[in-house]
Amino acid sequence: MFFCNFVWCRCLKIKYKINLGKRMSEDFSSCLRDIPDFPSPGIIFKDISPLLANPQKFTAVIEAMAKLVKDKEIDYLLGIDSRGFIFAAALAQKLNLGMVMARKPGKLPGDVVSQSYELEYGTATLEIQTDAFKAGDRVLIIDDVLATGGTARAAGDLVEKMGAQTAGFAFFVELEFLNGKQVLDSSSVTSLVKF
């Protein structure tokens, strides 16, 4: 009898560990939709709309991203205009941290620092308010997609121009074939779904 109970408990424990393992490596790629030739011919656009339409999945993504960065020392999250805001705002709530916006030009009031850059499908500029950070603040940069890395690199350059420090980069999706990590400090880059 004792032996049967012992074996039963061991089985339950193993089953629990297997389920935990599955949950930890949840595949979020089904929350994305490929849109060919958007916004220009030859680009396969990773559309996050299915993820945002599914509150359980979106919560699970934010929880998983929070786990990826839990050991980092962070003072602020920097969200990149516009899809980056969605992830940065939710993560900031989850991590109980403040969030700063890096915006496209002409959107932020007051004095700003600017940085222009190239991305997978064009060129753009980002701005941050000059009083957003104190010298030495550690800033985690958040965006939905890492493609060529031009956008994230510009955000990191802005943080450093302001005397703050880049604590790392966290993305929902990384398009590994575009080698975006190479223009960032690759050891500080983390992402949930890789293609």
Ligand SMILES: O=P(O)(O)OC[C@H]1O[C@H](OP(=O)(O)OP(=O)(O)O)[C@H](O)[C@@H]1O
């Ligand atoms: O790694 P990169 O080649 O720089 O590309 C990644 C960037 O491209 C997309 O932004 P987009 O400028 O399309 O803006 P949006 O978020 O407003 O759609 C995406 O949200 C990232 O910010």
Ligand SMILES: Nc1ncnc2[nH]cnc12
């Ligand atoms: N292929 C892509 N899909 C979605 N966002 C992007 N930003 C840059 N490249 C992208």
